[in-house]
Amino acid sequence: NAGVTQTPKFQVLKTGQSMTLQCAQDMNHEYMSWYRQDPGMGLRLIHYSVGAGITDQGEVPNGYNVSRSTTEDFPLRLLSAAPSQTSVYFCASSYQQGKSFGEAFFGQGTRLTVV
């Protein structure tokens, strides 16, 4: 199993450009999420999905869109990149365990710089 795979690993964008960060998991997990990690801020939730066709906003959703057409894939779209979106982005997946969820499995991250 590859686990959670993110592409690309590094990306430089110009202000105003759009792009899609890809995330795929092969563990058949229902739950997927996107976090951003900034120095001194910890990981913050952007968007999440509890299953195919279902998405919802997290703590910092502005400027980002998501969709979940399959269980495996959960792409994150930046609509019009801004320097404030310079960050490291992590995708994670998790499984339902009774009434709660098990541990999250994280991808290796995408380091995005917006100039």
Add this chain to the structure above:
Amino acid sequence: EDQVTQSPEALRLQEGESSSLNCSYTVSGLRGLFWYRQDPGKGPEFLFTLYSAGEEKEKERLKATLTKKESFLHITAPKPEDSATYLCAVQRAGTASKLTFGTGTRLQVTL
């Protein structure tokens, strides 16, 4: 609003020098508390889940404990390969798998 505070921000230990990392949390209805390890340039790697006060879990040189207000990650006789950032996160009941993270403790273990 859920809050997680980790201390210290950074910790430098000599090999074999045991210590503890602290994670204080405020959450309405804790479903689980998670510890992760993160190496530079990598994604967080799962270590432990604790579900209720009094619970303890161990793995090699690491032991995690949980009270109603905080969790400790005890590191016994650390080695240089234990150097990493250790992250604590909480999951609130009824919030699917959404995690609230602390800012981490950066641990360096020297020879």
